[in-house]
Structure formats: structure tokens, C-alpha cells
Amino acid sequence: MEQVQELERDVWQIDPVPVHQTLTAVKNGGLVLGAFDGDELVGFNYGFAGFQNGQVYLCSHMMGIAKAYRGRGIGELLKQKQKELAFKQGYSLIKWTYDPLESLNAYLNLSKLRGIGAEYIENCYGEMNDALNKGLPSDRFQVHWHITSEHVHSASSWIDQFPLQDNNVLVHYQLKSGQLPQLSDHISLEKITDMVINEEAGKLHERFSPQGYWLPIPDNFQTLKKQDYALALDWRLKTRKIITHMLALGYVAVRLLKTDQGVHYYLFVPQHRLAL
Template structure:
């Protein structure tokens, strides 16, 4: 049975640091920094199997345009405990604590070509994204990111909005597809751009991405780079036109992003 609790002590920071190293295989955050963060508005929630820390979600206080928010910087789960709903529960516990502390917004980033993360952030949690950051963290050397620009979606989680609280569904029946996913002679998924409308005016659009981007990258770095650059162009075009990513449909061999106009979402009067 997995148990969850807020992490506050130096010993717990050390447990988080050890798990962080195993998850990403790169330099870890100093424990003095994480401890200071939680003493100044930050929140770390840990998931324990017996007495072993197997997952954590780490966030620190952020501030932008006169408003505070929680920047949820890391979500790490031991490889032996993935696909068990731990990530979703960690986020929900972090949300509960954030509201208690006075936050109404949480933000974090993820690689838009990672379907597992997209499904959690958009479909399960009802986060939204209308912000694309090119090469957000520069050249990263860990196994997940090495070799490609570290482009990121920035998720905005409107913690107390009807859209999140009521888990409002946005599943348009026939979104207009802006690309298709085909397979090359090696059986690898390739990006194919469809005919592009001169203006984006429809209720909803979709973009298809590979189901297993890490597997694709291992098989063909060139093909992975093409996906990065081609989708970057389409994502930025949609966001510039006022659309937001609201869902990732997990299909058998690929994921399908769904976009609608942000103004159509019930965010409780907060469109930031």
C-alpha cells in the first residue's frame, strides 16, 4: 500500500535526493536548497512503499505579474512503481496542500512529445497549455533528454476553477487534423504535415504524436529531431491563434492532442 505525506525534514530531503539521482541519473538538487524551499512556500509530497520513498513531487513558490503560484518543478517515481497511478495522486495531494497554503495556480513544464506525461497533465488532471518554450533547459545530458532541444509545454493548473474542480470534459467529436502519422520503411513513425488552413478559426484542432518517443529517439535521432521541429511549428501556431491544449487521447499506436480556444474554458475568470 502506498502512503503519501508532505516532506519537511532534512532526512526526508536526503531521501528525495537519493531517489532523484536514481530517476534521472544526473546531478541532484542540494538538500539545503530543497529544505529552504519548503520553509518558504514550497511543497514536496512523498509516496512511500512501506518505509521506502518511491515517488515525490517537488514545487517551490513562484511569482509573476503580481500573482503568486506554485512552480511544480519535479515529479519523480521509482521505475519499479510506475504506471500505478502514483503520479496522479502525488499531484492531487500537492494541489490540496497548495490550496490550503493560499495558492490558486500551479505551473510546471514537460516535453510535449512524451505521451505518458501529456495524458496525466491534460486528460487526468485537467491542466491546460498555451505556452511553448523552445529549448527551455538548454542542452540536457540525461537519458531522457540528451541529443534534442529541451522544448517544453508549460502547464497551467487552475486549482480552484470549475474546469478543474468539476473535471469538465472537452472532447470535440471531429477536430481538424493538422498532421498525420505515417510509417517509413523501417516501421518508424514519421511526421506528415497536412494541408494547412490559411487561418485557424475552427472550434478544435488535433495533432498526432508518436506513442513511444523515447523508443523512436533510440531508433532514429534524425526522425526524433524532425518530430521536435515540425510539431514545434504547429504548437506555436495554435497557441499564437488563441488555442490551448486540453486533452491527449491515448490511441493504440499514437497520441492525439486536442486544442480548443482558451476563452471557451471555464477557468473561473482567470485567463492568465
């Protein structure tokens, strides 16, 4: 637990969670997992028992990887071990939050782990002063990871083959000077609603007909924020507006598609079409 504290300081430059808190959480349904290189802790995952609307779940609160060890798949290994141990403890659902504009986290959480972006929390933690979050509203996607579901355990599905086409992109983007992507100012929630409802109505008789929509986000939000803070805020506020609207229409985020065009794309599909 003390090694976890040191890694917290290194990753976020913040005061760490007290040992008495993490230790008590572990003794009451929580999990703290460590990834080690020899005796050195290079990654950790911390979660505690959660309860909401009559349902028990594991709330996975923090995961951090030492800078020199990032990009090696350690985060995915920690999550898979967390899933294994959580199942043994009797959990069927794990929840956690992440910044919806952080594409690396989105790719891990949705495309690799097959969690779903099911809730959007505006300014979740208020003003944050750590290196990654300082200066912007701390909006968060809440991931629901249904660890016993067919959606999580199926090798592939129609979601993995869903095409990116011009007519199923919710809002388009253009490149500003300096080749930074900017989301279009022409965002019409009414148009999005009409598009979604009309397609759903046309496919009521096709029970298994694929249906989904794509939303671009910057491929590297931290770099964009350093180069153009106003543009980063613009992305935050516009995507907040669109994502909350899609969730209200019964859609959830299920995948992040990587491209080499300066943006990656979220895929939103109707939640009722998922085997959860």
C-alpha cells in the first residue's frame, strides 16, 4: 500500500490515498492489485465495493502506470486480473470513470475490455490541479463493465465490423491552422434526434440489423490542450453536449476506432441491442 502511494505521487503529483483507507477497502470487498518488475511496483489498480439502486458492484477508482512502463499493455493485464478476482468475489459488474477525450483510455476501456460508456458526469471532480486535468472541467464517462456478459466474452460481434461512413457520423470536423482538429460549429441536436429515430423506426422489423453512429475526438487530447487551450475547451463542451444527448436517446459508447487523420471515433449503438 505504501508503494502504491509513491506511484500515485509519481503519476499524478497529488497527495495519495491514505493507507488506512486502501487497507480498509480491501478488507471490505475492495481490491488493490499491483504490477511488479522484480520488487518495484510499476502499476496498480485500486477499487472498493459500490452499491446503487439495489445493485452491488466493484467501483474501480484508480489505475496508474509508471511513465517508463506505459504502452506495454500493463493496464490491460491489471484490468483482466481485476475481472478474474472480482468474479471470484461474486461481482458481475465493475464501474469506473475516465476522461471521454482521452483516446488511449477509451481504446482500452471500450475496444479492448469491451466495457460500455453508459453515463456522462459533467465536471465530476470539480476543479482538479493535477498534471493531466488542470484547467478544464473534469467531465467523465462512467464505464459499466458487465464481466459475466456475452458482450464482454464474445470474440467479435457486428460492433467490431461496423463501418465508418460519411452518413453515420454525428458531427464532422475540420483542421485548423497548425493541423489541429476542430469539431464543427454546426451541431443540431434536433437533427441528430431525427436521424436516430428515423433509422430506428425503419429497422424495427430487422431485429438484428446493425445500427450505430460515430463521433470524432482528438487522437491526443493532452498535446492539443498544450498547443491550444481554447480549442481543448471547445472539444470538451461540444462533445459533452452530443454525448449526453446520445445517452438520453438510449445509446451507449462501445468502441473507439483509431485513424491516422488526427482524430479517433467513438461508436454509439442502442444499449438494448447489446448482450449484457
